[in-house]
Amino acid sequence: MTKKMSLEIISHQQVGSQVRRLVLRGKTGARPGQFVQVAVGETHDPYLRRPISVHDCSEDSLTLLYRAAGRGTTLLSAKNAGDTVDIVGPLGNGFPHHKGPAVVVAGGIGAAPLYYLLRSLREAGQDVYFFYGARTKDELVMQKDYENLVSEYAEATDDGSAGYHGFVTELAQKAIAQREAHVFACGPEGMLRQVSAIAARYNRTCYVSLEARMACGVGACLGCVVPVGTSGEYKRVCVDGPVFAGREVFANA
Amino acid sequence: MTKKMSLEIISHQQVGSQVRRLVLRGKTGARPGQFVQVAVGETHDPYLRRPISVHDCSEDSLTLLYRAAGRGTTLLSAKNAGDTVDIVGPLGNGFPHHKGPAVVVAGGIGAAPLYYLLRSLREAGQDVYFFYGARTKDELVMQKDYENLVSEYAEATDDGSAGYHGFVTELAQKAIAQREAHVFACGPEGMLRQVSAIAARYNRTCYVSLEARMACGVGACLGCVVPVGTSGEYKRVCVDGPVFAGREVFANA
């Protein structure tokens, strides 16, 4: 059930150059692909909550993985174990359940929500082929954790500093072509568009998790919309997503 | 020299129910009665700096004593040893030097700047008669520190929970009447007005340290004015004060 909660920080560690892993104590019942709206400070500046995906979730904990890039996330990163973090969630639709093997494609910090997805696919005994791309080696974080959960693991970097030298979509392309599998992806929009196009080409169901600037996170403000289909209609990323069928949001894919 | 400085916190302790003592590392050259403008947070809310008196100052440290009452000071109170605090100062005129004995009257948190005054009077070998009043016992803090510096020490509380049961001005009245001494006071406006009136009656020089809402703290905004004399003229508390001759600001005193 979606709620406003004040959760204690169990641990808050730096796990990459700008990336932090925040573990909170509490039972949220979040599903893979959902997110929470995090209050980054206690004053009116920054004003809005920050949407952050559920990186992992257990009976009594919620883990977030985020990049401390802008003003709000930098403020959040100053909190310590023992402090509390105010969240609203879990929010959004999450990834749909599908039987059978899965190709999962991550771009940069887009890997965050995919960890929980991988874990639940693994627990359901499904084969997972995971492709993790980033601009450069530094942006790949916690690779071992992902690798341990999957049947196949490969990395790609735009600059060749780790794994395959090139776009992760090129790795994914082969896997999607070869395997009768569902496709899941999270990362920059350009990457998602390409993954959708590839999946469409091979007639695979494909789900992408989108980002949008949000205010309410609960469907009330209509601020976070994306155009769907070709009719000029909009859907809300926060409640109609963040997970969409690739075809729906990348109409020409 | 007035400067903007970022000083490290040496210690930050609770010394009374709402009162904190903040010791900062750095050389400021502050004189008794001066104050600093403290940045309480890192964002635009709260927006303005908070004026806080110099409680004590040494070659390499600056001590502030403040009541964490409102939004800004509460935010400040969350800072820990090792963090830094951004200040502008020292600001204001400070207490003037005068030879001879001194009657010093403190009301509540108004005691804060008087500690440094007492210490410098003591170091100059001057006799000091110190009267420390508050509404209730809880609001008297660090009494021993003051007591150790003075020739005579007495407390008063409005509710009789400590020391004399009544206003501190009643204690001060006797001392002012008896002793040929300069008078210094800091506390609520009503108290300062009375002390000024008593001093005037016995023809003693009297200095009061005022409070006003401030923006710049350096004399530029004209926001912190008090009426002086009877001509309708205004003076700036931040640079023309905060210490004024009692007669100047309480014209009818």
Place this chain on the structure above:
Amino acid sequence: MPDLTVKIGQLTLKNPVMPASGCFGYGEEYAPFFDLARLGAIVVKGTTAEPCAGNPPVRLAETPAGMLNAIGLQNPGVKAAKEKIRALENVGAPVIVNVAGHSVEQYRAVIAVLEEVEAAAAYEINISCPNVKAGGMAFGTDPAVVSALVKELRSLTDKTLIIKLSPNVTDIAGIAKAAEEGGADALSLINTLLGMAIDTHTKRPVLANLTGGLSGPAVKPVALRMVWQVTEAVNIPVIGMGGISSAQDAVEFLLAGATAVAIGAANFVNPTVCPETVQGIHRYLEEEGYSSVQEIVGLAKKEWQKTGDECGCVKK
């Protein structure tokens, strides 16, 4: 137990707190967080005659102590909205329908449909909308236009008619008087201040619509001033809004002269801000020894004697 009820036109609200239009959907989004019956009223999203897709994204930008929005009246149109409004019939709080349009005909068309809908207890007319006939200048910026529009709408309905004022004007009191003369039962203010954000990386405006409406704590001082000025100028009740995030903020508006308050962007930050504000007002009245919220409406006006004139050196 202080009495929290207030009257807005024919409506008696159990307390003076309601969400602001566009910030609370049709209520359902906030139902998981608290019982909507705790609200004084529910104000729903701006409704137009035809369905409206709204503006393209990006529609939001965070600003210091506030936010810009350029939603652009996205709504399913009055026919579909009717069903959502009916669904609120038994929720335990009267529903105020915010009505938007770009011509008098469009406003009229919305009201025509809703007159039949009992659940629509009152209309809040958003006159900040760009007026097509006046070349896109908002309806709410010209007293003559406001007065004519309100007269027209007044003739169409006996329901409570609330006119929602735009703050982007020189003389808010003049607009308020025009709406009162036109026959409004109440006024609500402020709508958003027109603002803009620019991204120094892309070197482009952040919002696809170029400009957006500023709301949140940043605008509170402006809203409070306008509520004071308007309640000086008119004799109908005012619903005050703009940056309210707490009971203390709400009390400031009541003291300034507002009969009720609406909470907009703060719902996004704190989904339980509305019921918390009701509780907080209750506590304030108890602690300060008032027996009803009406006692504090406009109290700051009575307490206040201007000590100077507008500028210390004006000699009139």
Place this chain on the structure above:
Amino acid sequence: MPDLTVKIGQLTLKNPVMPASGCFGYGEEYAPFFDLARLGAIVVKGTTAEPCAGNPPVRLAETPAGMLNAIGLQNPGVKAAKEKIRALENVGAPVIVNVAGHSVEQYRAVIAVLEEVEAAAAYEINISCPNVKAGGMAFGTDPAVVSALVKELRSLTDKTLIIKLSPNVTDIAGIAKAAEEGGADALSLINTLLGMAIDTHTKRPVLANLTGGLSGPAVKPVALRMVWQVTEAVNIPVIGMGGISSAQDAVEFLLAGATAVAIGAANFVNPTVCPETVQGIHRYLEEEGYSSVQEIVGLAKKEWQKTGDECGCVKK
């Protein structure tokens, strides 16, 4: 080394950054913090014909991401101010004198004295002052009044004449055009938004003057929008201000169309904000590969193509 110089009327400023009037005294208060020669210009406090005591305290209130001030034009009068302006003669930055008045005669009287003072390089005319003849409505709210006032002042001086606009108007572009027609060399905007604060403990307005001027980061989105609108409407340079606290903020105003920027309340929070902003603009130009500040003036306008119309469903 990017070229930071900009032209405002006859003045060539070594960089586009200056303090805003009333926020920097006569410069001396900030001289301990940095060399004033690093400023593009110095803008001094509003100066009136006669000495003005200003408003009674309380004159300040903190607000979310901003502040209200009701100083009320406290200044020693033009005769005394003249000496303070002369003291700035060799400071290394041109001095712009902000001029205030409640009647045309009062403005005229200030200029008459300052025409002889070489250190007064330009006038910035504050037209937000209440106009005694117009019953206290500010000069700056009526285009006809603005145009007449500017014509009158233009006839009195060959120095650079900057008109400072009030944001408390329905149509800022209309006022700007009136000032341009009247003969202004440049415009500056925005002055403060009219606001208010109420104390829920005392139940009274915080400011002795009831209302005050809102400034600081809270108003930046409104200021940016107005600078965009005004620079669309006129062909004279604009000095943009309102909530600038950093080089990034300043760049936003330049991208929106401002030729120079002024920094007000932020000086109170960070006394070295002005020179830091100069440095930051310099760095931005270098990093983004521009060779002069002029290249980015109004750049967001060129980069931007409106993707929708004012509201997704307006059919004009």
